[in-house]
Amino acid sequence: MLQCPRCGGSCSALPPVCKSCGFGFPTYAGIPVLVARPHELVDQWSFRLAEFEASNDATRVRIIADVATKSLSPGARARLERLARGLALQRERIVAVLGEAGISALARRSPEPEGVPSEGSITSYLHHVHRDWAWDDEGSIENREALAAVARVLEPQPQLGAVLVIGAGACRLASDLHAYGRADVTIAVDINPLPMLVARRVIAGDSVRLVELPVAPRDLEHVFVERSLHAEHVVRDGFVQLFADAFALPFAPGSFDTVVTPWFIDQVPRDLASFLPVIRGLLRPGGRWINHGPLIYHPSHTELAARYGSDEVLALAKAAGLVVQRSRADRLPYLQSPACTRGRAEMVFTFVAARVEVVEPELGAPTPPAWIVDRSLSVPRFDGLDGYEPPHPLFGAVVRLIDGERSTDQIAAVLVRDFHLPVDAAGQGVGSCLAEIWRATRQ
Ligand SMILES: C[S@@+](CC[C@H](N)C(=O)[O-])C[C@H]1O[C@@H](n2cnc3c(N)ncnc32)[C@H](O)[C@@H]1O
Numbered sequence: 001m002l003q004c005p006r007c008g009g010s011c012s013a014l015p016p017v018c019k020s021c022g023f024g025f026p027t028y029a030g031i032p033v034l035v036a037r038p039h040e041l042v043d044q045w046s047f048r049l050a051e052f053e054a055s056n057d058a059t060r061v062r063i064i065a066d067v068a069t070k071s072l073s074p075g076a077r078a079r080l081e082r083l084a085r086g087l088a089l090q091r092e093r094i095v096a097v098l099g100e101a102g103i104s105a106l107a108r109r110s111p112e113p114e115g116v117p118s119e120g121s122i123t124s125y126l127h128h129v130h131r132d133w134a135w136d137d138e139g140s141i142e143n144r145e146a147l148a149a150v151a152r153v154l155e156p157q158p159q160l161g162a163v164l165v166i167g168a169g170a171c172r173l174a175s176d177l178h179a180y181g182r183a184d185v186t187i188a189v190d191i192n193p194l195p196m197l198v199a200r201r202v203i204a205g206d207s208v209r210l211v212e213l214p215v216a217p218r219d220l221e222h223v224f225v226e227r228s229l230h231a232e233h234v235v236r237d238g239f240v241q242l243f244a245d246a247f248a249l250p251f252a253p254g255s256f257d258t259v260v261t262p263w264f265i266d267q268v269p270r271d272l273a274s275f276l277p278v279i280r281g282l283l284r285p286g287g288r289w290i291n292h293g294p295l296i297y298h299p300s301h302t303e304l305a306a307r308y309g310s311d312e313v314l315a316l317a318k319a320a321g322l323v324v325q326r327s328r329a330d331r332l333p334y335l336q337s338p339a340c341t342r343g344r345a346e347m348v349f350t351f352v353a354a355r356v357e358v359v360e361p362e363l364g365a366p367t368p369p370a371w372i373v374d375r376s377l378s379v380p381r382f383d384g385l386d387g388y389e390p391p392h393p394l395f396g397a398v399v400r401l402i403d404g405e406r407s408t409d410q411i412a413a414v415l416v417r418d419f420h421l422p423v424d425a426a427g428q429g430v431g432s433c434l435a436e437i438w439r440a441t442r443q
Helices: 040-067 074-100 128-132 142-156 172-180 193-203 272-282 310-319 393-401 406-419 423-443
Strands: 162-166 185-190 207-211 225-229 238-242 256-260 281-293 324-335 344-355
Touching: 040 074, 040 162, 040 207, 074 193, 074 207, 128 142, 128 172, 128 193, 128 207, 128 225, 142 172, 142 281, 142 324, 162 172, 172 185, 172 193, 172 238, 172 256, 193 207, 193 238, 207 256, 225 238, 256 272, 272 310, 272 324, 310 324, 393 406, 393 423, 406 423
Parallel strands: 162 185, 162 256, 185 238, 256 281
Antiparallel strands: 207 225, 281 344, 324 344
8 A cells, every 4th residue: 555655556565665666765763754755754853853962962061050040949959950860861862763764963964844833853753652561550541541432432342443643642542542442453644753763662562661851840759750561452463654755745546444543633733624635535435534732833833824723623624525424522641741730631632534436515614736735746737727817916916926846845946036925824824825825725
């Protein structure tokens, strides 16, 4: 089912080589990196590792200077000294996990590509990694509750067949579902190295030593906590991890019986409406989409109009040919570390939707083309452009820049240069303009 993300040809799995263009994709700790430009992605991981090391070092130096120069109470001194030790240990362990996979620090040479805010660091999801594989031992119910919510919407048909989990992170829910739904195969994809590499070792039966630094520790003892991350149960065969981009997934259409999006649809796609056709396209007819997560959007990532409530999500899904069969809303504990005084609860929406073949015409939004979903693809001179009347000069400028070669991001770069459009908003802004122009030319 693997498709080359560069040319669309069929791809072998291990080693990952395209049978058409011959491109060989790298693997890290046995996890293939099936993205169009794998070395650029891996370079970003190395740059982030260097940034993590530098920031960890700077924090420790500051703490050590405070301990040496300030008049501190014995408690404060002990806490700061313990924090400095925890930081050093955390640095060592993270460098080791990445180093074992062949990823080492590199001074940044190219800017961080625009992505999801708060995901630009190597430790972005470190607390989730601890939650997935360490906190159960101290009574955390988060993993159990997540599986239970999904199990309830799957009843009475828990069998999952061939499963794709998009944005699997540290893979706990993905691997629990693999077991619960007796999946034939589960492919867990993500683009973030640390959670995936830890998951890889834990799932293989290893234990991984990491350090948790709670944001608001309970007491001196919990300023840092050494943890040994491990899986309670052996993960059944057929669980496969892959580094792949949700917006350019390397799979033939209709490859899966089940697609799972855990804590993903609000955080990662800029506009869920354009991502629904991707989910539908991955499913075989009659296949099921399982969603689990809240609807909490990043204001800088998702425009107000695309911050859909649960009712809108269900209506959009139906319009895209994904009819929700069962749904529930549960207020669930979220990142309530046993070591921390802080913890959240989120309203989590869990639903299962079936791919239907007939999309009701009055509801059916036309499926957006790939170049609207992926801003790095060339924008063609599509039908209707010539007679299009722009409602605003910016729309006119965008239309003039569509030459069949430039991508959305390249059009945005020209507008930044010539019209002083703000750099951080240009890509998303031009993407929205193009989606609107395309929609208007369809009417
Ligand atoms: C909110 S986290 C949820 C992680 C995990 N499902 C969980 O519940 O802990 C979103 C996940 O999506 C991943 N992600 C972000 N952009 C992605 C992309 N373009 N392709 C694949 N995964 C992506 C992130 O690395 C992160 O693991």
